[in-house]
Amino acid sequence: xxxxxxxxxxxxxxxxxxxxxxxxxxxxxxxxxxxxxxxxxxxxxxxxxxxxxxxxxxxxxxxxxxxxxxxxxxxxxxxxxxxxxxxxxxxxxxxxxxxxxxxxxxxxxxxxxxxxxxxxxxxxxxxxxxxxxxxxxxxxxxxxxxxxxxxxxxxxxxxxxxxxxxxxxxxxxxxxxxxxxxxxxxxx
Amino acid sequence: xxxxxxxxxxxxxxxxxxxxxxxxxxxxxxxxxxxxxxxxxxxxxxxxxxxxxxxxxxxxxxxxxxxxxxxxxxxxxxxxxxxxxxxxxxxxxxxxxxxxxxxxxxxxxxxxxxxxxxxxxxxxxxxxxxxxxxxxxxxxxxxxxxxxxxxxxxxxxxxxxxxxxxxxxxxxxxxxxxxxxxxxxxxxxxxxxxxxxxxxxxxxxxxxxxxxxxxxxxxxxxxxxxxxxxxxxxxxxxxxxxxxxxxxxxxxx
Numbered sequence: 235x236x237x238x239x240x241x242x243x244x245x246x247x248x249x250x251x252x253x254x255x256x257x258x259x260x261x262x263x264x265x266x267x268x269x270x271x272x273x274x275x276x277x278x279x280x281x282x283x284x285x286x287x288x289x290x291x292x293x294x295x296x297x298x299x300x301x302x303x304x305x306x307x308x309x310x311x312x313x314x315x316x317x318x319x320x321x322x323x324x325x326x327x328x329x330x331x332x333x334x335x336x337x338x339x340x341x342x343x344x345x346x347x348x349x350x351x352x353x354x355x356x357x358x359x360x361x362x363x364x365x366x367x368x369x370x371x372x373x374x375x376x377x378x379x380x381x382x383x384x385x386x387x388x389x390x391x392x393x394x395x396x397x398x399x400x401x402x403x404x405x406x407x408x409x410x411x412x413x414x415x416x417x418x419x420x421x422x
Numbered sequence: 423x424x425x426x427x428x429x430x431x432x433x434x435x436x437x438x439x440x441x442x443x444x445x446x447x448x449x450x451x452x453x454x455x456x457x458x459x460x461x462x463x464x465x466x467x468x469x470x471x472x473x474x475x476x477x478x479x480x481x482x483x484x485x486x487x488x489x490x491x492x493x494x495x496x497x498x499x500x501x502x503x504x505x506x507x508x509x510x511x512x513x514x515x516x517x518x519x520x521x522x523x524x525x526x527x528x529x530x531x532x533x534x535x536x537x538x539x540x541x542x543x544x545x546x547x548x549x550x551x552x553x554x555x556x557x558x559x560x561x562x563x564x565x566x567x568x569x570x571x572x573x574x575x576x577x578x579x580x581x582x583x584x585x586x587x588x589x590x591x592x593x594x595x596x597x598x599x600x601x602x603x604x605x606x607x608x609x610x611x612x613x614x615x616x617x618x619x620x621x622x623x624x625x626x627x628x629x630x631x632x633x634x635x636x637x638x639x640x641x642x643x644x645x646x647x648x649x650x651x652x653x654x655x656x657x658x659x660x661x662x663x664x665x666x667x668x669x670x671x672x673x674x675x
Binding site: 253261271324 | 492
């Protein structure tokens with residue numbers, strides 16, 4: 235599928251809307267609660283966010299397929315385009331840039347110019363949060379969960395975040411393997 | 423690019439003069455970390471921070487309703503794993519809403535100031551900044567109208583005062599079809615649960631932020647037409663009721 239056509243699907247897919255700030259604030263309160271519950275053990279908070287995202291991703295993929303009406307991607311490059319231009323466009327109304335492909339075409343980066351989840355956010359000034367917490371880590375889990383449902387095992391993690399004082403917000407996504415068709419994924 | 427972000431001065435003030443530098447200056451970072459006091463937050467040099475972003479930028483921004491539903495659903499599921507009963511769960515959701523109320527209050531005031539001044543700038547009338555509500559009714563109207571519109575894109579459906587003479591401190595705000603409950607299916611054995619306790623927490627935060635000590639709870643009051651109709655019971659504390667009498671006598675509106 236051509237890149238243009240992909241962005242057109244992202245632009246034209248109609249979805250029910252809600253005030254963006256309600257989403258931002260709700261996500262913020264989730265992260266804040268985790269930080270409190272895990273006593274500012276940010277590694278654990280990252281893990282929990284990823285887990286929540288995974289749960290979301292498993293259900294979100296169905297919604298994604300139904301809304302966008304797209305079919306199977308021919309290769310991982312197309313998948314990357316689909317994630318950035320259709321998935322993120324539909325669910326977060328942003329289109330991260332796909333870039334930094336590894337030479338084997340199994341690894342790419344998503345660069346986020348905007349990130350609605352992090353609007354209004356400043357990390358705690360405790361000398362640790364900026365080194366340990368990946369505030370938007372739920373997104374990694376969402377990708378992992380949703381791609382697993384379409385037979386792709388991937389690994390995703392943030393490598394930089396403007397909230398940490400980095401110049402960009404970048405997520406690294408790697409394809410681990412295609413899951414064989416006859417093996418239905420077990421429920422968590 | 424060469425100019426330092428303007429808030430870096432603010433940061434250094436708040437940290438008692440800790441030297442601030444570019445985010446990539448590793449040496450200073452390490453120095454700062456050895457200091458006993460907090461080293462301050464690093465900021466990107468391209469000014470992508472909350473201080474450089476206009477507070478109204480997301481004012482009319484919209485996001486997918488599904489995204490909200492997924493997040494809220496996860497929030498409830500997560501909370502449920504850590505509590506023992508319905509009351510506990512509602513308390514937890516309420517507590518998660520509360521800080522949002524405090525923040526939304528500031529946002530509401532900030533925005534009502536900026537709109538009224540820009541609306542009036544063409545005329546010669548000088549605009550006065552909106553006052554913090556002093557009386558209960560003004561506060562409740564703020565919640566029923568502007569707060570609801572900010573969060574849910576419409577006003578709440580009803581605002582009532584308790585008719586019982588025993589509970590003059592009780593008010594009710596009704597939402598016929600709360601957005602937060604749209605995608606939550608409550609199991610039969612938990613039929614008392616109302617996840618709009620989250621919204622009750624937001625209301626409580628707004629009231630507290632205005633100086634009105636309050637307890638707010640969400641209750642299921644279904645009707646045939648509105649199966650998920652929810653009533654938010656707002657109970658003001660004694661101190662608020664006493665003050666209300668004094669303000670009434672002195673004619674404060």
